[in-house]
Amino acid sequence: MSLPLDGIRSPLEEIEFLARSPNRIRVLDTLVEEPMERHDIEYETDVSRATLARILGDFEQRGWVTRDSRQYETTPVGDYVAKEFTDLLKRFEPVPGLNEVVEWFPREGFDFDLGCLAGAEIIRPSKSDALAPTTHITRRLRIADRVRVTSYSHLSDVMEVCWRGTVEGTLELESVVDRRALERIGTDPPDG
Incomplete structure (x- = not known):
């Protein structure tokens, strides 16, 4: 994905960039934990060398990751993106099973935060x-x-x-x- 003419991507484009690839999410989450060398990231995430190179290059271009000699680490923006995206994923956890649960709730006069079902097991x-x-x-x-x-x-x-x-x-x-x-x-x- 190339930068738009103004050099700024929309929030939706950034979310889409991460959401389209579990590998990107795994790499970012792994780097948030601690700085690592490329071969350690490859080992921890089980992402192929070529894919990892593309991911790290994209992350550097976005300013989410920096490289110091051989080590990669997240920037404050990368830490923020990882935290917010992880929180978003947690909020969406109950969505796949909600339809079969919500059908039992009354439609009117029942104020229930469906987010309370995050992590629920059916x-x-x-x-x-x-x-x-x-x-x-x-x-x-x-x-x-x-x-x-x-x-x-x-x-x-x-x-x-x-x-x-x-x-x-x-x-x-x-x-x-x-x-x-x-x-x-x-x-x-x-x-x-």
């Missing part, structure tokens, strides 16, 4: 483990000290863990359940 049942979601929830509940639950169904194992934690005083619980689930909880016979 657990699905499978033929070999039909109870995977319930097992995952109960395992997480056992180590939690504060929980908010919204449910349209009654999951006995989940309710048992919540009940035990609140009775023992190790869990602070806020829960919203569907009326039918609440009726089911009230009629569920206690275990032995």
Whole structure:
């Protein structure tokens, strides 16, 4: 990508430059950690010699990296670009799975920051483990000290863990359940 006539690239062009190449991101992230010689960068990033030469040349042209003899290191602008791009990637982490989660949220009157789902893992049942979601929830509940639950169904194992934690005083619980689930909880016979 060549410089425009005024010598300044747009922010979108800079983002596109990095986003189009995982190799560029890896090299920049590696150099942010510490200055390195080219062969060390090649080893750490597993980027081919020719590709690495192009990347480092592009970074030097943009003022993101400097070379002192044989060592490359990021400039303050390079540090800034790496941090901001990494933050942007983290904010976009939940995007690929959001559609299958958001369809369960009410459209109106529900103010929820979807960014809270960054790093979230979607657990699905499978033929070999039909109870995977319930097992995952109960395992997480056992180590939690504060929980908010919204449910349209009654999951006995989940309710048992919540009940035990609140009775023992190790869990602070806020829960919203569907009326039918609440009726089911009230009629569920206690275990032995």
